[in-house]
Amino acid sequence: MRRLVLVGAAVVATMGGCATTGPAPAAGPASPFNPTDVAWLQLVVPMTENALSAARLAPDHAASPAVRAAASSVAAPAEKLLVRLKAARDRAGLPAADVHSGHRMPGMITAADLVALRTGSGAEFDRRLVALLRAHAAQLVVLAKGEQTSGADAETQRLAGEVGADGSRQEQVLANTA
DSSP: OHHHHHHHHHHHHHTTTOOOOOSOOTTOTTOOOOHHHHHHHHHHHHHHHHHHHHHTTHHHHBSOHHHHHHHHHHHHHHHHHHHHHHHHHHHTTOOSSOTTTTOOOTTOOOHHHHHHHHHOOHHHHHHHHHHHHHHHHHHHHHHHHHHHHHOOOHHHHHHHHHHHHHHHHHHHHHHTOO
16 A cells, blocks of 8 residues: 555656646546546646647658658557547546646646747757657656556556557657657
8 A cells, every 4th residue: 555655646746746636537436546547647638639739740840851750650649549548538537628737747748838839940840849759758658657556447557558658669769860
């Protein structure tokens, strides 16, 4: 039990000290979702949405064909995972609203980051996009491990395993991108 509490605390700590997790799942007392499941879904869904928004800018803003290819490689699998993440969020009875909007957390591409990307181009865009996507991918891996260790819903834990594996794959793709 002590280990579960410590790992749960580590997941919360990786969220930058954000204490806002929103309402408990609507499924009632029989809900298979614990606070770690809820926090993970409420964080990973908007993280993935924002990373996709950033990656989708590459075709029109990136100077490097390698950056465009890496962004495409990140976006395609993430789009499929996002559908499943939203379904898990809905299954947990959580609202679609981003409870972390405006919070600055590791791996979160913010609205300000997206504005900067939309107004940028060329080598500076490439550098910024790759740095943001690398941080996002690394944090996906950390958060997925926390969910797998401390989450209660088996289906969400399995999904976290896939998200973590995709984060690791993204890290490898982006490591080879200048």
